[in-house]
Amino acid sequence: MKNLYEEIHDNVKRALAEDIDTGDLTALLIPEDKALSASVISREGAVLCGVRWFEACFLALAPEMKFDWFAKDGDLVQAGQRLCEIEGHARALLSAERTALNFLQMLSAVATQTRRFVDAMAxxxxxxxxxxxxxxxxxxxxxxxxxxxxxxxxxxxxxxxxxxxxxxxxxxxxxxxxxxxxxxxxxxxxxxxxxxxxxxxxxxxxxxxxxxxxxxxxxxxxxxxxxxxxxxxxxxxxxxxxxxxxxxxxxxxxxxxxxxxxxxxxxxxxxxxxxxxxxxx
Missing domain, CATH: 3.20.20.70 (Aldolase class I)
Known part of the structure; x- marks a missing residue:
């Protein structure tokens, strides 16, 4: 069985290929050398999960991307809480945004639902x-x-x-x-x-x-x-x-x-x- 690092790499590789395929046409509207920064916000209470999948999506397109997290996997986060800040290549940020969020949203959902059951029988x-x-x-x-x-x-x-x-x-x-x-x-x-x-x-x-x-x-x-x-x-x-x-x-x-x-x-x-x-x- 593959280790977690290999699994993340394979998951992200397939997901990006599915979304970007031969190239992100809309991202071409942005100058190639432009940099951007962004924040991820939670709109509801949840258990955060999927940080490494999220990062891997951006790093696959721009290895120099920088992340600053304010919560880690397994942490309970609140509605309106800022989870992280990202800075780097604008086209990569835009191209990987949906795939990265998909991983983070889905895995956080699994962790959150599990925590509800665990808490219910504490x-x-x-x-x-x-x-x-x-x-x-x-x-x-x-x-x-x-x-x-x-x-x-x-x-x-x-x-x-x-x-x-x-x-x-x-x-x-x-x-x-x-x-x-x-x-x-x-x-x-x-x-x-x-x-x-x-x-x-x-x-x-x-x-x-x-x-x-x-x-x-x-x-x-x-x-x-x-x-x-x-x-x-x-x-x-x-x-x-x-x-x-x-x-x-x-x-x-x-x-x-x-x-x-x-x-x-x-x-x-x-x-x-x-x-x-x-x-x-």
Whole structure:
């Protein structure tokens, strides 16, 4: 898997190529040697995220561009707050403006939504976990944003974790067989998680030696029963994760059932960009 620096470079390269293609025609209105300065302002409260993607957009076009930030990734910013000042080549500022803001707005949105869920269940033992329901090509970026918002990352892809879902169980011939095969093929350090949809399936998974269980679309009472059953059977050694139809309105109640993790796909797929603007001096 690529490191974060390589990922940022690739993300920005593709995004700029998509927008600029053979050249920014409108930027040609500006003298080639002209310099400009600009400020980025937040129009709403948010958790800032995406500083390195934002900078990389401008630096790809003008390596001498200068930045002065007044907040960093993970900081809570307020409406009307000035986030940074930029100074450098005018054409580069204008050409990269939209792409840079797109990254900053989208990643700040993911971090902000994550923080809302984290805050909603503060004081419980549960943690918020992301999923693979990410924007194509931007998984590492969005998972970075989840961490900035106070959540933790699940597997990054099909290559670094085994999650046995309903269709895998059917194809493998049942929960016991699926777990046994997973235990045989799992590389060292790779976790094995199995999804269950009922208390009966949970009991079967525990009996088969499951160490990590995803409780899919359980009701609150079922989650509480699942926690009690698991602790009675295996103590604290089995990690329980709740998933499905979890919102800001019910996440605290889910956490209070005693589950260890709560995974939420909407952190990365149902997002509304944070309102940011760039003002030129």
């Amino acid at each position: 004081g419980t033992k549960a943690v918020i976990v992301d999923t693979r329901k990410t924007l194509p090509g931007l998984r590492l970026a969005q998972k970075y944003a989840v961490k900035c918002g106070g959540g933790i990352n699940h597997r990054f892809g099909l290559h670094d974790g085994i999650l046995i879902k309903e269709n895998h169980i059917i194809a493998a011939g049942g929960i016991k067989r699926a777990l046994k095969k997973a235990q045989e093929i799992a590389p060292p350090g790779v976790f094995i998680q199995i999804e269950v949809e009922s208390l009966q399936e949970l009991q079967e998974a525990l009996t088969a030696g499951a160490q990590m269980v995803l409780l899919d679309n359980f009701t609150l009472s079922e989650l509480s029963d699942a926690v009690a059953l698991t602790r009675q059977h295996a103590g604290e050694r089995v990690v329980l994760e709740a998933s499905g139809n979890i919102t800001l309105d019910n996440v605290r109640k889910v956490a209070e059932t005693g589950v260890d993790r709560i995974s939420i796909g909407s952190l990365t797929k149902n997002i509304q960009a944070i309102d940011l603007s760039m003002r030129f001096a």
